[in-house]
Amino acid sequence: MFGISGTELLIIIVLAVLMFGPERLPEFSRKAARVFIYLRGIANNAQSTLRTELGPEFADLKLQDLNPKSFVRKHLANEVAALEDAQREVMEATKSLGDATKLAGQEADAAANTLKAAPSPVAAAVALAPTPFDPEAT
Numbered sequence: 001m002f003g004i005s006g007t008e009l010l011i012i013i014v015l016a017v018l019m020f021g022p023e024r025l026p027e028f029s030r031k032a033a034r035v036f037i038y039l040r041g042i043a044n045n046a047q048s049t050l051r052t053e054l055g056p057e058f059a060d061l062k063l064q065d066l067n068p069k070s071f072v073r074k075h076l077a078n079e080v081a082a083l084e085d086a087q088r089e090v091m092e093a094t095k096s097l098g099d100a101t102k103l104a105g106q107e108a109d110a111a112a113n114t115l116k117a118a119p120s121p122v123a124a125a126v127a128l129a130p131t132p133f134d135p136e137a138t
Contacts, residue, residue, distance in 0.1 A: 016028075
């Protein structure tokens with residue numbers, strides 16, 4: 001209740017009895033209850049006025065929604081979820097691209113190794129061809 005534990009409530013009651021005395025305590029508690037009911041009525045009236053003035057799209061408006069953090073969280077929840085989905089898709093695409101790159105590199109290495117193992121006829125012909133000599137160039 002109001003974020004107060006049992007021991008704290010007991011301490012408040014004992015302090016109230018000591019400060020106001022047992023004779024005046026019921027009077028102060030009635031006054032406190034009236035003030036609380038009055039403030040709750042003002043809050044409910046303000047809430048209903050806001051609902052009627054803002055229109056039907058804000059029919060589910062609560063006083064907690066007027067807190068800027070909760071207001072933003074409530075109205076941007078779908079957008080945040082869409083951004084998280086997009087982020088997850090980008091991460092999956094990055095991972096699959098990395099896997100494909102790794103596989104392509106392995107295949108390229110394997111192809112290079114097979115080319116090194118078996119000399120091609122073009123490479124053999126180039127190696128056996130005489131080198132042109134130009135006596136005037138030296």
